[in-house]
Amino acid sequence: MLNASIREQFPILDQEINGHPLVYLDSAASSQKPIAVIEAIEDYYRRNHSNVHRGVHTLGTQATDAYEGARERVRSFIHAAVPEEIIFTRGTTTAINLVASSYGDANVGEGDEIVLTPMEHHAxxxxWQQLAKRKGATLRYVELTPDGRVTLDAVQAVLSDRTKIVAMSHVSNVLGTINPIAEVARLAHEKGAVMVVDAAQSAPHRKLDVQALDCDFLAFxxxxxxxxxxxxxxxxxKQLLKNMEPVEFGGEMIDYVDLYESTWKDIPYRFEAGTPIIAGAVGLAAAIDFLEEIGLENVEAHERELASYAIEQMKTIEGIEIYGPEDxxxxxxxxxxDVHAHDLATVLDMQGIAVRAGHHCAQPLMRLLKQSSTARASFYLYNTKEEVDRFIEGLRQTKEYFNYEF
Structure with a gap:
């Protein structure tokens, strides 16, 4: 287990909710921020803020160095080959939309196929649904095992010579399933398709190596x-990005502008129109520093231990149904x-315990599970075994609140 003192680095956690100490178990939706990240963003705005790439004055140079330094920090974090392969976006959703609109529109045609899984986040x-509609392409879905895993046999069953894109989450935000991305990428490449990875739920928790995964695109x-x-x-x-057209136009991404024609900068700048997300990049670099100082392998082991302990305790509570694989x-x-997930989450919140409830932006998966909604407890490096105990006690009190009987 990680040192409990890590929690002290997260000031938001030192508060009471509804008269109870906060237990935050919703990090899969959004994590809390350590002092180091908050201070890095504050310091940028206090001391170094300017626009980037444009001015020759000192602040402009400092801001540019911070922004491009963050790009290099991300490159190192995911083991990309060169910084030019890193594009800053507003988030995973924007990144995947960029690929679908730029690479997809140029390379997917009528009758082509896009392979997905039913566990995908809506992002x-x-x-890909919209791309298929625009281009007259077909969506094909990998069949999941009963416990929510992807097998290579199931992937092979839907791949064909018409497959152009395989898009898959590295980790399911609902089931916690860890998908075999490197092996799926190999199968996709054998068909001449590209592999797009949604790493929103893996980048915060486990080491990423895009070259080992051999994915073509990855977003987080x-x-x-x-x-x-x-x-x-x-x-x-790099070679894929160099052949892609931008999808947003304006300042920063241009090379030469005439009244009737314009040309674009090289990558990555052609995909970063307008003033970029400078402070966000600085904060992200500080977050990577924080995670790597602790060690992603230690973060992952800590979270797995908490989840395993939670599941063990939850299985002692009659009426609890848990979804997803053991691993x-x-x-x-x-x-x-017989208790709606929203009602369950509301009663837990009355006890200061924050969990997620709803369809988790994965409605097709909910239908596969034959549920309209579920509750989700997600753990991170600042959570403790004592908080899991409070969560379990909270579940027991929730049963009592609803006068739960079988």
Whole structure:
């Protein structure tokens, strides 16, 4: 287990909710921020703020150095080959939409196929639905095992010579399933398709190596990994990005502008129109520093231990149904029989315990589970075993609140 003193670095956690000490178990939706990240953003605005890439004055140079330094920090974090493969976006959603609109529109045609899974977050589903509608392409879905896993046999069953894109979450935000991305990428490449990875739920918790995964595109968000909101990353292989057209136009991304024609800068700048998310990039770099100082392998082990302990305790509570495979990341999605997930979450909140409730932006998966909504407890590096105990006690009190009987 990680040192409990880590929690002290997160000032928001030192408060009471409804008269109880806060137990924050919703990090899969958005993580809390350590002092180091908050101070890095504050210091940027206090001392170094300017626009980037344009001015020759000292503040402009300092801001540019901070912004491009953050790009290099992200490159190192995911083991990309060169900084040019890192594009800053508003988040995972924007990054995937960029790929669908730029690469997708140029490379997917009528009758082509896009392969997905039913476990995808809407951000890695709707952009491909819209692309298929625009181009007359077909969506094909990998069948999941009963416990919510992807097998290579199931992937092979839907791949064909018409497959152009395979888009898959690295980790399911509902089931906690860890998908075999490197192996799926190999199968996709054998068909001449590209592999797009939604890493929103893996980047905060486990080491990423895009070259080992051999994915063609990978997206993640800063706010789920201790960073600020409004900043995300799209990784793309250099040669693919160089052949892609921008989808936003304006300042910063241009090379030459005439009254009737314009040309674009090289990557990554052609995909970062306008004033970029400078403070967000600075905050993301500070978050990466914080995570790597602790060690992603230690973060992952800590969360898995908490989730395993939570599941063990939850199984002693009659009426709890848990979804997903045994091998999972640090989250648990569940329901309490005959109690709506929103009602369950509301009663837990009365006890100061924050969990997620709803369809988790994964409505097709909910229908596969035959549920309209579920509750989800997600753990991160600042959570403790004592908080899991409070969560379990909270579930027991919730049963009593509803006068729960079988």
């Amino acid at each position: 890695n589903l709707i952009p 968000s800063g706010h789920k990994m201790l960073g600020p909101t409004g900043i995300g990353v799209l990784y793309g292989k 999972r990341v640090g989250l648990v999605t569940f329901n309490l029989k």
